[in-house]
Amino acid sequence: MNKPDKNIKPKKELTIDQKINRRNFISFGTFAVLGTAAYGGWRKLYTSPIEKLGITGEAHKPLRRALNKSELFFRNFFSNNHLVKTYPKSMAAKVVRKNTSIGADSRLDAASWRLQVKKITGEVLNITIDEIKALPKTDLVFDFKCVEGWDQIQHWGGVKFIDFVEHFGLESEIKLDYVGMETPDKAYYVGLDMDSALHPQTILAYEMNDAPIPVPHGAPLRLIIPVKYGIKNLKRIGMISFSNRRPHDYWAEQGYDYYSGL
Ligand SMILES: Nc1nc2c(c(=O)[nH]1)N[C@H]1C(S)=C(S)[C@@H](COP(=O)(O)O)O[C@H]1N2
Ligand SMILES: [Mo]
Numbered sequence: 563m564n565k566p567d568k569n570i571k572p573k574k575e576l577t578i579d580q581k582i583n584r585r586n587f588i589s590f591g592t593f594a595v596l597g598t599a600a601y602g603g604w605r606k607l608y609t610s611p612i613e614k615l616g617i618t619g620e621a622h623k624p625l626r627r628a629l630n631k632s633e634l635f636f637r638n639f640f641s642n643n644h645l646v647k648t649y650p651k652s653m654a655a656k657v658v659r660k661n662t663s664i665g666a667d668s669r670l671d672a673a674s675w676r677l678q679v680k681k682i683t684g685e686v687l688n689i690t691i692d693e694i695k696a697l698p699k700t701d702l703v704f705d706f707k708c709v710e711g712w713d714q715i716q717h718w719g720g721v722k723f724i725d726f727v728e729h730f731g732l733e734s735e736i737k738l739d740y741v742g743m744e745t746p747d748k749a750y751y752v753g754l755d756m757d758s759a760l761h762p763q764t765i766l767a768y769e770m771n772d773a774p775i776p777v778p779h780g781a782p783l784r785l786i787i788p789v790k791y792g793i794k795n796l797k798r799i800g801m802i803s804f805s806n807r808r809p810h811d812y813w814a815e816q817g818y819d820y821y822s823g824l
Pocket of ligand 2: 707709793
């Protein structure tokens, strides 16, 4: 039998209790360090200033910077005249899907309906559907997408928002950052960034499948904005306004993304 070498110190065995204590110490220490860092990060975010303006204001600035980065990408993508894919008329659905119609499902008094446009001077234009129909008509067949997960190729016709703006002399208004639209009873309302509103495929539509829009789909005039999800495509427009502050938005108030771009 070999005698133990005097020069090699016997390795000190840790007892089970010591092992547990040491592990607890390490994990608690790690937890404390990470926890402090996380709390610090959260504090920093929480106490950071809240953005007032900007496309998606009212969020803490560091968060918003990240969101704005991706948003800016898409805004540039669309404002550089990138067009949404279009289809031949023959591919458009004959039976058009219908979704919620908040503010657009009561009886429509077509004769008294007017599109109100609030100018920045305070003046309010009252525009008839015939005045709108007299403007150049654009047809659009595209894939309409609802955030609930369905999509459908649909055919809409109306005046490009940009043509409407030009005709009614709203040059000063479109220098602002946002457009707000709401139903005549103000029950449903959307806010749109100006770039998307002025996109060449954004139309104030009065026709669906070459016929006047039926009431369930937004008669007499609805917004068709193919760079956005369905939620922004307001049915039965009553009022249009312009501002540098984000207009209120029905679904954004329920927690949906304000921008709701595709
Ligand atoms: N006034 C009004 N417009 C609205 C809505 C609404 O509830 N009220 N719903 C939106 C949603 S979520 C979608 S998907 C589309 C559906 O349009 P459709 O019923 O013609 O398919 O309208 C949008 N516009
Ligand atoms: Mo939707």
